[in-house]
Amino acid sequence: MHRVIGLLALALLLRSPVAAAAQDPRLEARLDSATRVQVEAVLASARDEGLPTEPLVQKALEGSSKGAAGPRIAAAVSTVLADLRRAREALGRTAGDDELVAAAAALRAGATPTMIGEMRRVAPHGAVAVPLAVFTDLVAGGMGADAAWRSVADLARKGGDDEAFLRLRDRLESSPPGASPESP
Amino acid sequence: MRSDDRSPLAEGSEDPADPVIERLVARLREPVSLSPGVERVVLERLRAEAASGAGQSEAAVPLVFRPRSRRWPALVSAVAAGLAAAFAGGVLFGRWSTRPPGDAAGVRPVEFALRTPADSAVALVGDFNDWNPGATPLRRASDGVWMVTVPLRPGRYRYTFIVDGTSWRRDPAAPRALEDDFGAPTSVITIAQR
Numbered sequence: 001m002h003r004v005i006g007l008l009a010l011a012l013l014l015r016s017p018v019a020a021a022a023q024d025p026r027l028e029a030r031l032d033s034a035t036r037v038q039v040e041a042v043l044a045s046a047r048d049e050g051l052p053t054e055p056l057v058q059k060a061l062e063g064s065s066k067g068a069a070g071p072r073i074a075a076a077v078s079t080v081l082a083d084l085r086r087a088r089e090a091l092g093r094t095a096g097d098d099e100l101v102a103a104a105a106a107l108r109a110g111a112t113p114t115m116i117g118e119m120r121r122v123a124p125h126g127a128v129a130v131p132l133a134v135f136t137d138l139v140a141g142g143m144g145a146d147a148a149w150r151s152v153a154d155l156a157r158k159g160g161d162d163e164a165f166l167r168l169r170d171r172l173e174s175s176p177p178g179a180s181p182e183s184p
Numbered sequence: 185m186r187s188d189d190r191s192p193l194a195e196g197s198e199d200p201a202d203p204v205i206e207r208l209v210a211r212l213r214e215p216v217s218l219s220p221g222v223e224r225v226v227l228e229r230l231r232a233e234a235a236s237g238a239g240q241s242e243a244a245v246p247l248v249f250r251p252r253s254r255r256w257p258a259l260v261s262a263v264a265a266g267l268a269a270a271f272a273g274g275v276l277f278g279r280w281s282t283r284p285p286g287d288a289a290g291v292r293p294v295e296f297a298l299r300t301p302a303d304s305a306v307a308l309v310g311d312f313n314d315w316n317p318g319a320t321p322l323r324r325a326s327d328g329v330w331m332v333t334v335p336l337r338p339g340r341y342r343y344t345f346i347v348d349g350t351s352w353r354r355d356p357a358a359p360r361a362l363e364d365d366f367g368a369p370t371s372v373i374t375i376a377q378r
Contacts, residue, residue: 026314058311059365062342065315066352066366076365098339105340109362133340133374137359140372162338162376173359 030061035070042077051084052097055104083108090116091128102132109136110145115153123156130162131155134169141173290338290377297331298322298345298353306330310343317346338377344370 024043027036039060046053059080063073083104088095090113091103103116111132119128131152138148155168296308306322312334313319322330322345342361345353354360354369361370 055311058315058342061315062311062370063366065309065317066368068366072366079365080363102340105363127377129340130374130376133372136362137372137374140360140362166374166376169359 024057026057026061030064031073032070035060035073038070038074039077042074042081046081046084049085050093051081051088052100054097055084055101056080080104086113087116089113091120096129098129099127099132102129102136105136106132109139111135111149115149119153119156122153124159124161127162130165134165137169138172143172291335292375293333294336294373294375295331295333296322296343296345296355297325297329297357298347298355299327299329300347300353302328304330304347305349307346307349308332308334308343309346311341312336312343317349336373336375338375340372340374342370342372344368 024040027039031039039056043053043056046056056077059077060073063076068076084100086107087100087103090107091099095103103111106116107113116128116132119131120126123131135148135152138151139145151168151172152165155165160168298306300306302324307317308320308322309315309317320332320334322332325331342363343355345355347353352368355371355373358371358373361372364370
């Protein structure tokens with residue numbers, strides 16, 4: 001009986017996310033040992049806080065592919081974790097991974113936590129991932145954060161679905177510079 | 185149960201014999217005498233069965249004593265053992281997952297294209313292929329356009345093209361990613377839920 005309990009405990013330990021993530025072969029193959037230790041420490045923090053780790057892994061792999069130095073990779077991964085923390089403070093603990101990633105990018109683009117919370121309230125079914133992604137895309141395309149936010153928030157209040165947000169972005173990005181944003 | 189609670193019948197030969205039981209036992213032990221007719225009929229039937237071999241045939245053996253094939257329990261045992269091994273392997277090596285399979289999670293084909301000289305080699309790297317330059321090469325179409333189709337689930341992905349293994353180019357047809365932490369141009373694509 002004790003042997004069975006011991007095997008079950010071992011199986012659960014090996015099955016745990018901590019053990020699985022700590023042995024991510026992607027990081028082992030692409031990062032030097034010192035950088036990997038730093039990145040895995042950031043991953044451990046994310047896991048402890050219940051935040052998604054895949055965006056952090058992808059950031060590290062992006063840095064590796066682009067030939068970035070180890071300290072720069074570790075710093076970028078830490079920045080992504082800080083963004084995810086801010087995103088969850090704005091959206092709450094029930095936010096999904098996609099929503100956290102989109103909110104983190106929107107915060108970097110100039111949205112405030114108050115704006116993020118407002119989008120949660122006004123977006124159809126509270127789904128914020130695509131509206132926030134479109135806001136970020138519009139800012140990256142050169143639109144001011146306030147104007148981009150007005151466009152996205154107006155469409156959210158009108159009940160636009162995800163496809164409508166993407167059409168809004170495509171239309172605004174193809175508009176001549178200086179044209180006033182307009183919701184459908 | 186205490187020893188002095190035992191019933192007389194359970195005490196066996198340790199107690200003095202009951203006279204009534206002794207009489208019954210003596211009666212049952214008396215030899216039974218059969219009539220000569222009965223003995224003859226039984227012996228004739230036994231000889232006949234021995235001559236025909238019917239007494240040794242499988243069909244003559246009562247069903248309850250006939251050897252039965254037990255193949256299905258063996259098969260069931262093998263399947264059960266396989267399932268147990270698969271489960272144990274899944275638990276030990278983390279193969280069980282609650283994540284839905286790719287084709288059942290809203291995956292849609294997304295086409296990426298870049299116009300660049302025809303003698304180039306173009307690869308696509310991004311959040312969807314671990315930024316692996318060897319994972320997603322583009323094929324040359326026409327007029328210097330290189331294309332590849334990638335199945336993607338709804339979400340937001342950063343990506344870029346690598347031309348001739350050295351030149352990083354963002355997608356001119358897609359929004360630029362703000363979070364360029366490593367100095368190379370990066371694009372972003374958002375896949376909406378249907």
